[in-house]
Amino acid sequence: MRTVKRMYWIAGIAAATTVMAGCGASGGQSEAAPVPEKAKLAVVATTPEVADFVRNIGGADVDVTQIIKPNVDPHDYEPTPADLQAISKAKIVVKNGVGLEEWLDRTIDSAGFAGTVVDSSAGVTLREGGHDHEGEEEGHEHDPHIWHDPRNAKIMVANIEKGLAAADPAKAAAFTTNLTRYQAELDKLDTDNATAWSTVQNKKIVTNHDAFGYYIARYDLAFVGSVIPSLDTSAELSAKQLSDLVSKIKSTGTTAIFAESSLPPKTAEAIAQQAGVKVVAGEDALFGDSLGPDGSYLEAERHNTRILTEALAN
Template sequence: MTRIPLAAAAAFSLSVLSSLAHARPLEAVASFTVIADMVQTVGGEHVHVTSLIGPNGDPHVYEPTPADAQALRHADVTFVSGLHLEGWMDRLISASGYRGTPVVLSTGIKTRGMEEDGQQITDPHAWNSAANGVVYVRNIISALKQADPADAADFQANGERYIQQLQALDSYARTQVQAIAQAQRKVLTSHDAFGYFGDAYGVSFLSPLGFSTENEASAADVSTLIRQIKQEHVSAYFFENSGDPRLVKQIAAATGAQPGGELYVEALSPADGPAPTYAKMFRYNVDQLVAAMKAGH
């Protein structure tokens, strides 16, 4: 009978244990579906991602659940977009006992802001420019490499492929919008979530609400907006998959703006919808906006 020396047996069992531990995917938690998809795309088979907010969910007014606290407690790494979008996250972290620090994916973004009720507010919807999406992906690559150094090469390769896809989408958006006369590039949306898109690609967005769907538009705000839409000949309006369409429909009825359809802003569609991934969401929004602006001339 062959005897395995004790030290060799111990080393063998340790290597088996470490390969078993390594076989377990990294548990990642993302605040909402857009960034959950980005993390999954970079992480591939090495990462299991839980999105706290599901498809069509609104991150501004989300109320965390006990299941969210449990997911967070077992997370190896957590991702948020930041810029005060997920105001509920601090409470959830305290309630869950999670000891890590969330990775803020908007780090490094050149932010935009607006004045609201005398205060300077930062626009949190940074991912709506594909160039900013690239910044998010670089931050994801870096965080996943740190959390799981053994799979760093895969994260880098997946990330680089993804970045090329987003850079192509950035060029696509610019080319599509530039084919439309400047005067036609005006659109009404439910809330002010397309500022980064507008700045990047040259589209003017008007909305009755500010950066957050928690805000309520006053009657004076609405009548000012109706006047502006008529003066500027805004021809198309959109409602958002995660928001209440009633106010924007009311404004459209008063101005004669035509429905352009639905845009996906802060949440992906379910898997069988038109925007099940961030890349597909971005492309879908570009195509919807361009078709509506072209039809409005």
């Protein structure tokens, strides 16, 4: 049902975009704007994480349009006429992949995009999810939250560097230099995360939804459960699932539930009250599907590690 709704939505905004373009046309003659000597490569990036990766690898040589803004849920995003216009003018569209952007293929078709789509997830070893997902069989859905393992982020930025270099060979050397620098920062992030967790005894995690599987696997944590029992955010706990989660929190000695910045904490707070544990929310909410207001992947991941380790150490 949600897919059908999106098809009508895409068709509607495509028509609106066409009308807007027609209204902007002029019958009179005007002088053409001068072409910059060093025009930047026009790139559309779907998610905050991917957009930050493109900015770090592309540097001053790319002009990035980020579709999904901070603290917006990417799982149920509805594209706008502005998104179609940006995609129609771009030379490259960079996506997270792994099914996160369910709306993207239809949007690209509606925009008449003629450039290259770069799938940043290519080559990443994917984690299978265990929850039923719309249109997929249980146990056969792959977790799209790949960026939460810095080693995967290194693969993602390498894919982005290849795409940028192919689109603008004259700037390939600069892209390669930026890639080397940024991958070193990702290595440091991974090392710092591992060091932070090395002294924490309680590693039991409950989150808003199942968004941290790659992070949990990388740093050998224990996933107790999630308030929303799914890799995306459309599912809801049944009364039995809620009761089971409360019982599991109590029986495992879990001490906290971690809310996420792009999701309301109300249900997490109710479960925490029943289980007799604290809920970590507000400014301390985790960045599960989004980044902070500064749009920095590195800072978001540092924030997550700091909040998790400090809350579980107390």
